[in-house]
Amino acid sequence: MSQEPIIHGPNEAHTHEVGNLPPHEHHGGGHGADGHHHEPHFLFKYIFSQDHKIIGKQFLITGIIWAIIGALFSVFFRLQLGWPDKTFPILETFLGHWAKGGKLSPEFYYSLVTMHGTILIFFVLTAGLTGTFANFLIPLQIGARDMASPFMNMLSYWFFFIASVVMFSSLFVATGPNAGGWTSYPPLSAIKEASLGSGIGMDLWLIAMALFVVSSLLGGLNYVATILNMRTKGMTMTRLPLTIWALFFTAVIGLLSFPVLLSGFVLLIFDRNFGTSFYLSEIFINGHALPHIGGSPILYQHLFWFLGHPEVYIIMLPGMGIASDLLANHARKPVFGYFAMIISLVGITSLSFLVWAHHMFVSGMSPFLGSVFVLMTLLIAVPSAVKVFNWLTTIWRGNIRFTVPMVFALGFVSMFISGGLTGIFVGNSALDIHLHDTYFVIAHFHLVMGVSAFFGMFAGIYHWFPKMFGRFMNNTLGYVHFFITFIGSYLIFWPMHYEGIAGMPRRYYDYTAWESFKQFQGLNSFISIVAIITFFGQLLFVFNFFVSIWKGKKVTSANPWGATTLEWTTPIHPGHGNWVGEIPEVHRWAYDYRDDGEGNDFIPQTVPLREGEEAH
Amino acid sequence: MSFIILALVVLVFVIIYQVAKASEYATALRSEEKVKAQTNRTMAWLMVAMFVLGMWGIWECHRILMPHMLPQSASDHGVNYDNMLKVTLIVTGIVFFLTQGLLFWFSWRYQAKEKTTSFYFPHNNKLELIWTTIPALTMAILVAIGLKHWFKMTSEAPANAQIVEVVGKQFNWVIRYPGKDKALGKRDFRLINDASNVLGQDWNDKANRDDIINETGELHLVKGRPVKLVIGSRDVIHDVGLPHFRMKMDAVPGITTTMWFTPIVSTKEMKAITGNENFVYEIACDQMCGQGHYSMRGTVVVHDNQAQLDAWLLMQTPYYTQNQGKKPETPAAGSGAAQPEAAGQNADSTKTLSMR
Numbered sequence: 001m002s003q004e005p006i007i008h009g010p011n012e013a014h015t016h017e018v019g020n021l022p023p024h025e026h027h028g029g030g031h032g033a034d035g036h037h038h039e040p041h042f043l044f045k046y047i048f049s050q051d052h053k054i055i056g057k058q059f060l061i062t063g064i065i066w067a068i069i070g071a072l073f074s075v076f077f078r079l080q081l082g083w084p085d086k087t088f089p090i091l092e093t094f095l096g097h098w099a100k101g102g103k104l105s106p107e108f109y110y111s112l113v114t115m116h117g118t119i120l121i122f123f124v125l126t127a128g129l130t131g132t133f134a135n136f137l138i139p140l141q142i143g144a145r146d147m148a149s150p151f152m153n154m155l156s157y158w159f160f161f162i163a164s165v166v167m168f169s170s171l172f173v174a175t176g177p178n179a180g181g182w183t184s185y186p187p188l189s190a191i192k193e194a195s196l197g198s199g200i201g202m203d204l205w206l207i208a209m210a211l212f213v214v215s216s217l218l219g220g221l222n223y224v225a226t227i228l229n230m231r232t233k234g235m236t237m238t239r240l241p242l243t244i245w246a247l248f249f250t251a252v253i254g255l256l257s258f259p260v261l262l263s264g265f266v267l268l269i270f271d272r273n274f275g276t277s278f279y280l281s282e283i284f285i286n287g288h289a290l291p292h293i294g295g296s297p298i299l300y301q302h303l304f305w306f307l308g309h310p311e312v313y314i315i316m317l318p319g320m321g322i323a324s325d326l327l328a329n330h331a332r333k334p335v336f337g338y339f340a341m342i343i344s345l346v347g348i349t350s351l352s353f354l355v356w357a358h359h360m361f362v363s364g365m366s367p368f369l370g371s372v373f374v375l376m377t378l379l380i381a382v383p384s385a386v387k388v389f390n391w392l393t394t395i396w397r398g399n400i401r402f403t404v405p406m407v408f409a410l411g412f413v414s415m416f417i418s419g420g421l422t423g424i425f426v427g428n429s430a431l432d433i434h435l436h437d438t439y440f441v442i443a444h445f446h447l448v449m450g451v452s453a454f455f456g457m458f459a460g461i462y463h464w465f466p467k468m469f470g471r472f473m474n475n476t477l478g479y480v481h482f483f484i485t486f487i488g489s490y491l492i493f494w495p496m497h498y499e500g501i502a503g504m505p506r507r508y509y510d511y512t513a514w515e516s517f518k519q520f521q522g523l524n525s526f527i528s529i530v531a532i533i534t535f536f537g538q539l540l541f542v543f544n545f546f547v548s549i550w551k552g553k554k555v556t557s558a559n560p561w562g563a564t565t566l567e568w569t570t571p572i573h574p575g576h577g578n579w580v581g582e583i584p585e586v587h588r589w590a591y592d593y594r595d596d597g598e599g600n601d602f603i604p605q606t607v608p609l610r611e612g613e614e615a616h
Numbered sequence: 617m618s619f620i621i622l623a624l625v626v627l628v629f630v631i632i633y634q635v636a637k638a639s640e641y642a643t644a645l646r647s648e649e650k651v652k653a654q655t656n657r658t659m660a661w662l663m664v665a666m667f668v669l670g671m672w673g674i675w676e677c678h679r680i681l682m683p684h685m686l687p688q689s690a691s692d693h694g695v696n697y698d699n700m701l702k703v704t705l706i707v708t709g710i711v712f713f714l715t716q717g718l719l720f721w722f723s724w725r726y727q728a729k730e731k732t733t734s735f736y737f738p739h740n741n742k743l744e745l746i747w748t749t750i751p752a753l754t755m756a757i758l759v760a761i762g763l764k765h766w767f768k769m770t771s772e773a774p775a776n777a778q779i780v781e782v783v784g785k786q787f788n789w790v791i792r793y794p795g796k797d798k799a800l801g802k803r804d805f806r807l808i809n810d811a812s813n814v815l816g817q818d819w820n821d822k823a824n825r826d827d828i829i830n831e832t833g834e835l836h837l838v839k840g841r842p843v844k845l846v847i848g849s850r851d852v853i854h855d856v857g858l859p860h861f862r863m864k865m866d867a868v869p870g871i872t873t874t875m876w877f878t879p880i881v882s883t884k885e886m887k888a889i890t891g892n893e894n895f896v897y898e899i900a901c902d903q904m905c906g907q908g909h910y911s912m913r914g915t916v917v918v919h920d921n922q923a924q925l926d927a928w929l930l931m932q933t934p935y936y937t938q939n940q941g942k943k944p945e946t947p948a949a950g951s952g953a954a955q956p957e958a959a960g961q962n963a964d965s966t967k968t969l970s971m972r
Binding site for chain 1: 625628629632633635636637639640652655656659660662663666669670673674677681684685686694696697700701704707708711712715716718719722723726727728729732733734735736737738739740743744747748751752755758759761762763765766767769770785786805806808810816847850851852853855857859860862863864865866868869870871873894895896898900901902903904905906907908909910911913
């Protein structure tokens, strides 16, 4: 086992001694200076692994599977929206009695949109994104052998896995999965008679989400503890790459807001099953009056959005961090305004807790309270704007290499601008009163947190794939994937702004009976066609990903992107423990992209300062 | 048919993969550096192409979709909304074209070249201060405009406002108009009976006896007269969405919400403006309420003057009179003198979250 010879004080202590390693590593972990040659059993190496890199890959692959399911659901309901008068036998093949004769039933349409939202927001863009990059990158980029608690880290994945199993099983119950929207507002979600999806499917949804929260909390605690305590010598907080900063704040937001969501769900479980009235009052349904009196459905909305809004930053921040690092790396130029980037992350993090009720402007909330949330919401545009201008300045006078990760990072910025600006519309209550719950909102949040978070994720996957698997993904397929996704996303979501301004409500199964909205039928068909093409474009990525794991071009040099950060100082195939021998010491910040005097255009963090050179 | 489609999809995949592999072999054959430089130039140009294509797309999208947009606002608040939307569009539009333009311009302009190196420019306090302050000031202006309109929209309805109750249920709207006494009587959800008392009116409350109920969701208003909607729900959360009036308010069970506005264009006038004889103002449910959500449709008729509305009201039979024969359950306790402000509030309800 490797022993760090120097102790660097409490904050930078390297707690990766024998005692901290997972048990199976003691008898045969193939890592560290000793260089054992006994491979651990397959089960412990790949399944119940405590190696952060394997756990990261587990999150990633589970996330990819969920993404395919979630995206496929959107294709199913886009078929209905695009051609409400036609039947599609393929739907019956997939969905059985929910699409008799190839015609999707309204109940299952609502289940599909609900599950599409739940899956993509939580299982893909929270667990799949943060789970992947926080686990994979934090120890590698801060110079640690593993997470603070590898065992808890493993539990985090397995709670996510159980949550996935429960959520997946809810797709097959007789009354169908949750159909109340990903927000699942009571009373619709609380009363079994209100909707088919509010039966056992809803209970399973709530249980899965509760398990999911446990997984997020276990992961988040680990990320924060690791970043604060396990940085290598010289890796001060202000030398951390922005990806790590972003993942740090992501974890902080999750730790502070997920418990509130859980409490909201627990109360909902009580209302559903134990006769309480937290959210229910004065309800007459299905021919009889319910006994509940005195509850408030609005309470649920407050509890839900107290996580629900920070959640969009949980989804966004990792992408922001990844984009910052990749723009700098592939433009061969330091990220502009490193400290401003951190401060804007702090700003976004703190404001993210003070804007939740902008989702509730038309709930009947006090107008004065609404005005406070308008102010806070538009205030959050300031740190976001700072980030955009800093990204633009980062590529200004750079030496841009249009690698696949770079084009996705540029695409991220473009999507973030387009989606972010429309937030200024819906964040202003006087405009929201018309735009609320229309396609404008769909366009807004898909661009700003759906598509751009995916662009950040794709950029990260293409960039760190060589580190994960020791091979490259195919470039040509990567470019094709980029263009299909970039053009497709704009073609899908740009025209939706118009539908929203025209007042077209979201979550409608069919618009043909509406005098005010039926004129968009042609547009809806067009959007559906583009959505289907874009979906198949994503399969190119999946194909590329899995084939490249075994067949991709091999990585031949330890630092293929010419990056400054620590993960590229490990061997091409790092074992558990990451570095052979000692963990390198850090001497400079993560963005020294400049002439090193020897013909290179970057100076790795491990290179000591030259004589007379000042640290950033 | 589906087999052919499947075969086609597989074929396309195979072709793309083969091309991708071929390009990789080509890279191996030629000097890698040269290929990389070539790819970089191509990509830089493709970025420019995408920007040009994008701008053209925005133009085309606008040209094609504008004729399908809503006609002029039919309410006074909506006029403010339309103006504010324009201001916000101009502000964000400037930022959009500026930042997207710079993003793609920089991408092309600063593409990697062999001899050049990047400019080491880690930070500049002045620049960062500028682009913190300008967005902050812009946001302050937008907040100020927004809140001015917001407080106006959510203020107390004028005293002469027509009062109408709108109640949502799965999956239709029930509209209640006060009778001659100009007051809505008390309701209690325990008195609801779908056959004879759809809103659970307390018949001990005399104010209820002349109330008119329309179960087909027809909302009758008058041009130029403010209207205050008293909004409630029988079961789950619904939302009274009035796209032509640019207004929206949730209908929440157990809580009474309100919203007011003044219609400024009558139905007849709007038919002339849109040139559409079938034009109709619609009430769309804007809050997911179950499997029939998409069909929860109501309509609004805006009369040209009060006399027309009065004539219409006169033709309606009060709900009590219609259902007199079948007197329902025992009356609820706590019947007091009817007061207009008690509209929609139940005897047991302790909590009212109205827009006051």
